[in-house]
Amino acid sequence: MPSNNNLNKLEVLHIQGNDSLIEVMEIRRQVFIVGMGIPKSLEVDGLDTEADHFLAMSNELPVGTVRIRYIYNETIKLERCAVLRDFRRRGIGSLLVKSCINFATDSGITTITLNSQLDAVNFYKTFGFRSVGNTFIEAGIKHVKMVLTNKSATSQVS
Numbered sequence: 001m002p003s004n005n006n007l008n009k010l011e012v013l014h015i016q017g018n019d020s021l022i023e024v025m026e027i028r029r030q031v032f033i034v035g036m037g038i039p040k041s042l043e044v045d046g047l048d049t050e051a052d053h054f055l056a057m058s059n060e061l062p063v064g065t066v067r068i069r070y071i072y073n074e075t076i077k078l079e080r081c082a083v084l085r086d087f088r089r090r091g092i093g094s095l096l097v098k099s100c101i102n103f104a105t106d107s108g109i110t111t112i113t114l115n116s117q118l119d120a121v122n123f124y125k126t127f128g129f130r131s132v133g134n135t136f137i138e139a140g141i142k143h144v145k146m147v148l149t150n151k152s153a154t155s156q157v158s
């Protein structure tokens, strides 16, 4: 995996569940399993082949990922947003979330939901997501549900 901090060329690839997920899964392994101690049996949940994935490439090296799944009519769920530690706070996570929002807009999706770790709530708020309901425990970590809804909220972002 990459270890340099050079971000001269940044792009986001759209990967579908039938395509190779090797790079996606390796980033998630490093961030969630190694970095956060989440059991592999929870991280690899069997839902990846039905999801769409976005993969952030820095100088053609994979550094971040996120997936989305259709939940019900016009609603998708954003999951597994992860950026390698050495590449954080450089706008890569934002680029991935914006890719999901723009995908939703282009697909006629009006609502995006997610379960945010409490530490990441302020990150998602920057895109207009709002917290709903009480905190709960998922994979041993406190989470809260967040929602971005209505056509104006899911209009194209840059």
Ligand SMILES: CC(C)(COP(=O)(O)OP(=O)(O)OC[C@H]1O[C@@H](n2cnc3c(N)ncnc32)[C@H](O)[C@@H]1OP(=O)(O)O)[C@@H](O)C(=O)NCCC(=O)NCCS
Residues within 6 Å of the ligand: 031, 080, 081, 082, 083, 084, 087, 088, 089, 090, 091, 092, 093, 094, 095, 115, 116, 117, 119, 120, 121, 122, 123, 126
């Ligand atoms: C959350 C995560 C994906 C953010 O990725 P990133 O590339 O660092 O995000 P960005 O650089 O685009 O951050 C944009 C803004 O979001 C906010 N932000 C980012 N990470 C944050 C954090 N951990 N806590 C609070 N605010 C945060 C900041 O305002 C930041 O802007 P700034 O750097 O100018 O202050 C990344 O920290 C990560 O992979 N964390 C571990 C896995 C995780 O928690 N995933 C979310 C599961 S719900």
